[in-house]
Amino acid sequence: MDLRTLRLFVEIAKQGSFADAAKTVFTTQSTVSKAIKNLEAELGVRLVERSGRAKGLTQAGQLLYQRAVNVLGEMSSLEAELAQMQGLQRGSLRIGFPKMGTSAFYAGLFAKYRQRYPDIDVHISVEPLPRLEDQLREGDIDLAALLTPESGDFEWQHVRTESLVAMVPKAFVSAGATRITLQALARWPFMLFQDGTTLNEAILQACAQRGVQAHVDLVSTGQIDFVTELVASQLGVSLLPRVLTQWRQHPGVKYLEVQELQDIWQFTLAWRRGAHLSYPARAWLALAQEHFQPTAAAQPA
Known part of the structure; x- marks a missing residue:
């Protein structure tokens, strides 16, 4: 026992x-x-x-x-x-964030964590999503900010559910537009993140289910600002979780709700199945629930 x-x-x-x-x-x-x-x-x-x-x-x-x-x-x-x-809580936390900009979503949580646990060293890794999953499996990091993992190798805590927002050049739509359908959006090239494999699959699956044929241009950079500038230059459209667009309002871009892409982006904090969670890791998960209430809830893989 x-x-x-x-x-x-x-x-x-x-x-x-x-x-x-x-x-x-x-x-x-x-x-x-x-x-x-x-x-x-x-x-x-x-x-x-x-x-x-x-x-x-x-x-x-x-x-x-x-x-x-x-x-x-x-x-x-x-x-x-x-x-x-021993001088209160000490130790270290190794956490990974994907390159596609979701690290900014956790900035407030990170600041609160450092204030509450100043003696815990935090080591941050920023990698493409597949590399983050490999790092979790190999034990190189304790936690990773992922979309809902499909692999049985992980357990996770749900953080937040987000809808996707279309970034469209203002010249492409009317001034009063607030929503758009996938069919209408597919008139222009979709500029998607090369590192955003899971997100891209969700978008393309939604298109396929509705018989929408989308032309996709993969953008190798994970910088949201760069993609936003491409959209403002009228090279195509892009899609982001709503929360990530709130900090990046470009005057040449219109931000529209996509009727078929509501509540499909799942922010999670994941760890290796069966791994011992250190005190710093458990403290991060507990603080995440507090920080993102009322939407946070722990869920098994």
Whole structure:
């Protein structure tokens, strides 16, 4: 019996279900279920009722819960005392951001983190999305700001859902325009980020589902300002999450809602499945939930 399993068990008792407990501790429901089954096998008793009307803890489970809360409380106090002896929270956090500009989205969170944890060293890596995923797998970074990962290699915490906004030259549309369809947008070349593979796939899939044929020009740079200037020069149109356009309002560009691209961009913070999350990493995830409330929620991969 280890402390991590005890924490999982206590969360099940508090949350009332394996699924809600898994969200609270940033892991998967299957991981929680397996851990509790192993704990029951180790102790030789059933701890959780899983069927019938009698949902919740068994009598043995209630006894373990009472003792586990005391044990975890004592451990929390011990850790706090040891941290105080060492000069409060120390350590390092290695976090990666994609090249396509989403690092600016986390700037406010980064500033708040440095203020709250001044003794934690933060090392930032800025890479294309595929490289960030490789770095997570290899253990070179602790956390990465990704779109919702499709790989089973990762677990993640949802940060925010965004709609995509079309950047269109002002000369291409009427002054009062606020929205546009994919079909209308496809009259001009789509200038998409070469590093934005996941985003590009989502856009092109939406086009295919609606029978829209889009001409795509890939832009090798990840600099949003550069692409914005290309749009202002009437070389084509581009698409960005709404939050990233709020800081970059160009006088020669019109920013339009795309009716078919609502709520398809998922900001997440990901880590390697099964990896031990250090105190600095857990502190970043907890602060992200606080910073981006009310939309942030932990989700398993």
